[in-house]
Amino acid sequence: MTTHQRQGVREADGRAAAARDDEEDDQEGQDGQPYDPRAFPPFAVTVDLAVLTVRDSRLQVLLVRRGESPYRGAWALPGGFVRPEESAGSAARRELAEETGLGHDTVHGLHLEQLRTYSDPGRDPRMRVVSVAYTALLPDLPEPRGGGDAAHAQWVPRDRTGPLAFDHDRILADAHDRIRAKLEYTCLATGFCPPEFTLGELQQVYETVWGVPLDRPNFRRKVLATPGFVEAVEGPPRRTGGRGKPAALYRAGPASALHPPLLRPEGRPQP
Amino acid sequence: MTTHQRQGVREADGRAAAARDDEEDDQEGQDGQPYDPRAFPPFAVTVDLAVLTVRDSRLQVLLVRRGESPYRGAWALPGGFVRPEESAGSAARRELAEETGLGHDTVHGLHLEQLRTYSDPGRDPRMRVVSVAYTALLPDLPEPRGGGDAAHAQWVPRDRTGPLAFDHDRILADAHDRIRAKLEYTCLATGFCPPEFTLGELQQVYETVWGVPLDRPNFRRKVLATPGFVEAVEGPPRRTGGRGKPAALYRAGPASALHPPLLRPEGRPQP
DNA sequence: TGAATAGTGTCTTTGAGACAATATGCC
DNA sequence: GGCATATTGTCTCAAAGACACTATTCA
Numbered sequence: 001m002t003t004h005q006r007q008g009v010r011e012a013d014g015r016a017a018a019a020r021d022d023e024e025d026d027q028e029g030q031d032g033q034p035y036d037p038r039a040f041p042p043f044a045v046t047v048d049l050a051v052l053t054v055r056d057s058r059l060q061v062l063l064v065r066r067g068e069s070p071y072r073g074a075w076a077l078p079g080g081f082v083r084p085e086e087s088a089g090s091a092a093r094r095e096l097a098e099e100t101g102l103g104h105d106t107v108h109g110l111h112l113e114q115l116r117t118y119s120d121p122g123r124d125p126r127m128r129v130v131s132v133a134y135t136a137l138l139p140d141l142p143e144p145r146g147g148g149d150a151a152h153a154q155w156v157p158r159d160r161t162g163p164l165a166f167d168h169d170r171i172l173a174d175a176h177d178r179i180r181a182k183l184e185y186t187c188l189a190t191g192f193c194p195p196e197f198t199l200g201e202l203q204q205v206y207e208t209v210w211g212v213p214l215d216r217p218n219f220r221r222k223v224l225a226t227p228g229f230v231e232a233v234e235g236p237p238r239r240t241g242g243r244g245k246p247a248a249l250y251r252a253g254p255a256s257a258l259h260p261p262l263l264r265p266e267g268r269p270q271p
Numbered sequence: 272m273t274t275h276q277r278q279g280v281r282e283a284d285g286r287a288a289a290a291r292d293d294e295e296d297d298q299e300g301q302d303g304q305p306y307d308p309r310a311f312p313p314f315a316v317t318v319d320l321a322v323l324t325v326r327d328s329r330l331q332v333l334l335v336r337r338g339e340s341p342y343r344g345a346w347a348l349p350g351g352f353v354r355p356e357e358s359a360g361s362a363a364r365r366e367l368a369e370e371t372g373l374g375h376d377t378v379h380g381l382h383l384e385q386l387r388t389y390s391d392p393g394r395d396p397r398m399r400v401v402s403v404a405y406t407a408l409l410p411d412l413p414e415p416r417g418g419g420d421a422a423h424a425q426w427v428p429r430d431r432t433g434p435l436a437f438d439h440d441r442i443l444a445d446a447h448d449r450i451r452a453k454l455e456y457t458c459l460a461t462g463f464c465p466p467e468f469t470l471g472e473l474q475q476v477y478e479t480v481w482g483v484p485l486d487r488p489n490f491r492r493k494v495l496a497t498p499g500f501v502e503a504v505e506g507p508p509r510r511t512g513g514r515g516k517p518a519a520l521y522r523a524g525p526a527s528a529l530h531p532p533l534l535r536p537e538g539r540p541q542p
Numbered sequence: 543t544g545a546a547t548a549g550t551g552t553c554t555t556t557g558a559g560a561c562a563a564t565a566t567g568c569c
Numbered sequence: 570g571g572c573a574t575a576t577t578g579t580c581t582c583a584a585a586g587a588c589a590c591t592a593t594t595c596a
Binding site: 471487489491517518 | 545546547548549551552
């Protein structure tokens with residue numbers, strides 16, 4: 001064993017086959033496969049997307065309804081196979097555009113973050129699939145419907161996602177955890193907001209993702225004291241959320257990290 | 272397009288083949304491949320390990336020398352293929368045991384953290400390899416030599432790793448970044464220490480990984496004030512690092528997170 | 543005794559949390 | 570006016586940073 005990618009590769013059928021590490025069980029040609037018996041074990045690689053937004057003061061997830069077995073009829077995270085010529089990140093962005101129906105331009109500037117990779121042998125009952133999960137944050141958009149297959153993609157409140165297909169519950173939980181944590185020390189929260197937003201909206205993002213109320217004056221002080229987090233939009237443009245005093249508008253600043261961090265109350269995350 | 276893992280799977284050659292999503296370019300049977308033309312694109316999946324330790328007040332990395340092309344003779348991170356019946360995490364732990372020559376028991380209790388997955392199409396010149404990278408922290412051990420192939424695994428100071436094979440420089444940099452960040456808000460630093468350690472040793476871990484000196488009294492106060500971070504070892508056992516007053520011994524406590532965090536000085540990470 | 547490391551105490555500054563008070567809009 | 574939201578200000582407490590000082594060991 002030792003180093004992977006160690007031995008030579010032979011081209012077969014226009015497809016690369018690498019030598020596998022010469023382990024103990026060195027049986028070969030189990031059933032007349034066309035592959036070199038010493039070839040690497042083949043996997044399918046997919047991406048899964050945990051696309052989150054804040055709508056109606058709730059955290060919501062973009063889900064698709066499965067039309068085929070297994071898990072037929074169940075909700076699942078959108079995703080798809082990584083193609084031979086693209087990276088997992090490119091695949092994730094492509095799938096996001098396709099699933100949401102958003103323009104490629106919209107999706108292009110979006111913050112897409114690799115979450116982690118799920119590789120349990122039994123995670124797909126049919127075959128060996130390794131999935132690279134990504135998380136994306138979207139502002140509250142009209143509706144995910146748009147082009148083609150997006151028709152069946154739909155926002156579902158985070159706390160109403162029944163059991164999802166495959167290990168997608170786990171992926172979603174991990175995504176939520178990651179986002180909760182990243183709000184503390186990054187400027188990621190603006191990803192949930194439209195280009196121009198009020199501090200109240202930004203605070204609502206925090207409160208929704210964390211599930212705790214925050215003190216408005218203190219939140220305001222903290223955000224404004226962090227250089228580059230948000231910057232005031234010029235002019236007198238203001239916007240109202242309904243009744244009450246109109247709020248000043250801000251947009252995301254150039255900073256990406258928060259120093260010092262904006263820690264959750266209680267010191268410990270609530271389950 | 273839509274859900275992955277959506278359509279049926281047909282068994283072929285004892286190997287599962289999933290339908291691929293019916294995309295625009297739906298040509299099939301390109302060159303008489305034995306796979307269903309609608310089959311998933313096959314990938315090799317490997318794990319790469321960024322194994323770090325602190326020796327001689329320096330951050331060091333466990334590297335292996337490549338014996339085969341490409342990158343023959345270059346240093347590389349240890350790693351290997353994921354086997355059909357194991358998860359990437361299991362593969363990482365197995366490879367770690369094999370490469371370091373540590374007992375399976377030692378490796379078993381070790382903190383192994385998934386870093387991220389690297390999937391650029393060109394990252395291995397021979398074939399399509401997706402690699403799941405893991406990070407492990409080890410205390411200052413005698414020498415990585417032990418069984419079998421471990422003979423060629425060796426500690427190399429972090430700042431003396433020339434260009435590594437493949438994209439391993441990138442992986443290593445990401446691992447270092449991740450560890451730097453995690454020291455701030457987790458108790459991970461004890462992973463670099465032997466079962467019993469002095470606060471001076473713990474501080475040295477922080478200073479070495481972060482590359483900045485810390486104030487000893489303040490560090491001490493902070494660590495001791497964090498419940499569950501470390502706990503004093505009973506009795507009067509003390510240990511000396513050379514000359515000077517012997518220091519009290521501590522061991523890792525039950526806590527895993529630091530609240531509030533132990534932030535790096537300067538507010539910004541240094542490159 | 544002096545060098546080296548361990549450990550204690552204190553002062554200052556910064557920032558978070560609590561919360562009162564004021565401002566501005568809509569009905 | 571009355572309600573709702575935005576914004577400013579103040580007071581207090583906890584934690585971080587700086588740093589002086591004491592303690593214990595070895596050469």
